Amino acid sequence: MTEALPLVLASASPARLSTLRGAGVEPEVVVSGVDEDAALAQARLRYGDLTPAEVALTLARVKCEAVVAGEEPDALVLGCDSVLELDGEVHGKPGDAAVATERWRRMRGRSGTLHTGHWIVDNREDGTGGTLGATASTVVHFADLSDAEIDDYVATGEPLQVAGAFTVDSLGGAYVSAIEGDYHAVVGVSLPLLRELLLEVGVTWHELRG
Template sequence: MNDNSITPIILASGSPRRRELLSLLGLPLEVMPSEADESFPPEWEPERIVSELALRKAEAVHPLAGERDAIIVGSDTIVVLDGRVLGKPVDAEDSKVMLAALQGRSHKVYTGVACIKLGDGRNDTLRPEVTDNSGSQSVRLGDLGQYSVLSESPDGEPVVMAGYTESKVTFRPMSGEEIDDYIKTGEPLDKAGSYGIQGIGSVFVEKIEGDFYSVMGLPLNLLYQMLLKYNVCPFKIG
């Protein structure tokens, strides 16, 4: 195992939010935006959706990363209201409908994260399809979420892992004028659920039950536990 101070993280996303969050760990960081297929069957449960899409993003970058010692990280976030997945709005009117539905109510935010270890002869990342992450190697993070080891190297070290977190966000009541003014800022138009909790949209959030960073788009606490499985620890750099 190489010294973790030189183990780079490859972020399979062009999201500025995820890059900012991942940089907090202080590990060498490279960004390689993923073009993975983000479609999914309507019967999939939210935790399966985000875990699978996070893994697809990491796998899409894998062939481009080369044979080196690195860890690819993929992530995906969805907003769920009354069992319905709210993706990014298609236009301002769609954004208005979403925000009107969210105001004055609670909804759930699911964020998936997946890791693929490169190098050391570990480039065969074939794995079973993600289902509910409840296999024998599943590790829970309290009541926040969990992750599973999906494949291992011949020496029993983890190669591919995927998991998710679940948080609950409550919006205060919002007037129609507030919703219109918020949409005019442009912030909601490229966000799942049509809001950004790290931006001005935070003024509408009454309460968060769960993990703030997961709602932003990357569960750092879950990712930290997964990185430890690779013997990578941000506190032992240098």
């Protein structure tokens, strides 16, 4: 076997790391520390209003580019970010129990769209220098939870720190009745989309596995 090409994941998400590892890829994790609100405010000043999909892609890009600028890794760098679109509004991580509870009372028995932005920079010394991205959007159908179920789920703490206040691969899995699209994109990184982006910079998927 040849040595795997180096990949840096510009994300603190354990679900993204687990997804990549499950696919045979072992990235180095470097957290960007980007101020998301400031980054979005700057993007809106420059480009105007952003769609929910553009919000996800913008955050993925700034996180990726921050790691490239700060660490200057001799590697492929992947940034990702996810947001939930519900009633045309963008929802990220709730941050506290009251917000998570209110969010779930709006979501239950309904559907939303989970947008996951992906941004790649080929920062290898002998690479292409390419930089590009795309967003994977997946419709998520939520179960009609009772108030007691919502309270119990929020009390676990899980919904507070994940985009949209839910997971599909962990404690929240029982509360997602169906998805339309790529399961892995809901978890946090779309493997098929990532493969396509890598091909654009001349890298085949199996080269990440070595």
